[in-house]
Amino acid sequence: MRLTWRAGAVIWAVDAEEWLAAPKRIRQQSIRYGSGYIQEFDLDVFEHLRVVDYGDADIPPECLVAPTAENVLRAQAAVEKKVNDAMAAGAVPVVIGQNSPCGSFAIAKVVSERTKGNVGCVSLDTHWDIAPMDKLTMDPRIAGSDSWKYKCYELLDNFDQKHLVEIGERGMLENKDMVRMFLEKGTHFYPMWKIRSGLGIEGLVNELRHAYEGTEAVYCHWDMDVLGGAGPAPGDILGELAEPFGMSDYEVIRLAHEVGRRGLAALSFICIPPGSPAIYRVLVYVIMYMCAGLAMRKIEAASGNSRDAFSRTTA
Template sequence: MTKKIYGNTPCFLGAINASNGEGIEQSDVIIYGIPWEGAVTWGDYTGCELGPKVMRICSARYSGYLPEIDHIDVFEHLKLADMGDVDVVPADVPKTMERIESFSKKVWESGRFPVALGGDHGVTYPIVKSLTKTGKKVGIIHLDAHYDNMPSHNGDEFARSTPFARLYELDAVRNESIIHTGIHGPRNKPESGQFAKQAGAKTITVRDIRESSSLTELADRIYQEASQDVDAVYLSICSDVLDYAFNPGGPVDGNGLNSYELLTLVYEFCKKGIIGMDFVEVYPQQDPNQFSAHLVSTVVLYALAGTIKNREQKNLNGNNKKLIAN
């Protein structure tokens, strides 16, 4: 019987229902949703606050078996717990950011691998801020079409176009270990690229990815830079790093990655050691067949498969203390 997190909404990928806190100790991975849509930075409201619900519904059809990755079955290695959603306050942006940070801090303190389902990209700032409060120096691999580093949007410092500007400001985030990856398209502003460079962050454009002779080797180079002089590397994925041909339920950006490229990069990053991740900016209202929401399940499974491989390598090296790479 499918486990339910809310009403008729199933737990993500059949996870244990841990919304009451039970089952966390028996889990390796914690799923949680952030049903948040803040300031609209272009067009109209996107409905991305519905993302966590729709992602969960779509996930009900998937097993954990990936025949293309050594026939691995993720669920034979990892137990998932779904802690439900952050209790956001639609009329109060600062209060919502506080609640995301508080909820995320509890997840980090559990020692499990967190997967946060957004929501707009503004949620990444409080997630990573809460990680830094556990005493870790952090690097970030940011997969996105856009820098999302504007100082503010119409006075809102927490809009979806601003999280990396806020992250640049955190002492415990090493800016030189922020790698903006997959950047492309004319919806970026010149100031964003300049700001990233001034802050010390690095940029890997979609053209850099396409001209690389090997995705695996490129992933290794990106990870080496992201992990330099930090304790942990976090992975943040915006759906629009994908070309809109593969992402009908997301921002309309052409010349993005295809699904193979995204899945390969995510797997390789996690195989090297990622402490946690988010997936944001899925717009169910423009995705009638839920293609984008379905892809999220596959991306998460590839990330977890990579995390399993990372753990296996650590076990071979005699370090069997934790699932999560530090």
């Protein structure tokens, strides 16, 4: 499904219409690929999964240009309805958005409400988004771009930081007291420095377990500004959100595949860099390689084999 949210007329010197067009551009790039066959795995995803484009969330047009607290809540409710529909049908919703709460908290909230037990979270981001208050509206009900993750742990009873795997932040952007508070509450934090200086992608994949141990469902959120500074497009395409030594496209795609192998309740995206066909293709890969993971999981469950059944093709 696709949704959009707009917080101003111009984003990073890119017209807002191009910013909002990211979900459409991803759809267009997906046409490039003639099938669901992923050659690395010798696997046709569509032979094992039913994948449906459920269309756009019905966000009132005025919500896109006047981000008052009431309009933000209306937009959030429209997304929640769409995600609820998908989950009620037994589907894993994949939500392509551009800002919060529509592309983040709205999905986490539905997963929380539909899960009796604890909910784990795997989050890729350049920024923690753990300010106690939304700076745009200054309304405590709003889970905004810099506060949505804080609001998850404030408002959703079955979200607990000890089940949060936070990946990708770096540099001098954050409030030390807020970061330390999340760490003290048990957040498993993997900054880019740790990944680059020894942990690596294989070690990072192993750390995903913290979102799964002791939880009933896992919500995954990819904030695509995590690519800034690494590619495949130039870091400067992200303007003020670009930071050095971001994640690579392979790392982002690999992690999506691995959460698919383990199972997930929902996946959402925000901050998709505008105007780059290569970046839009990365999103197509992220979705399809996550689906490949789900397909492998389904095949293994049907055959009674363990996750090692695909080790020859994924190694």
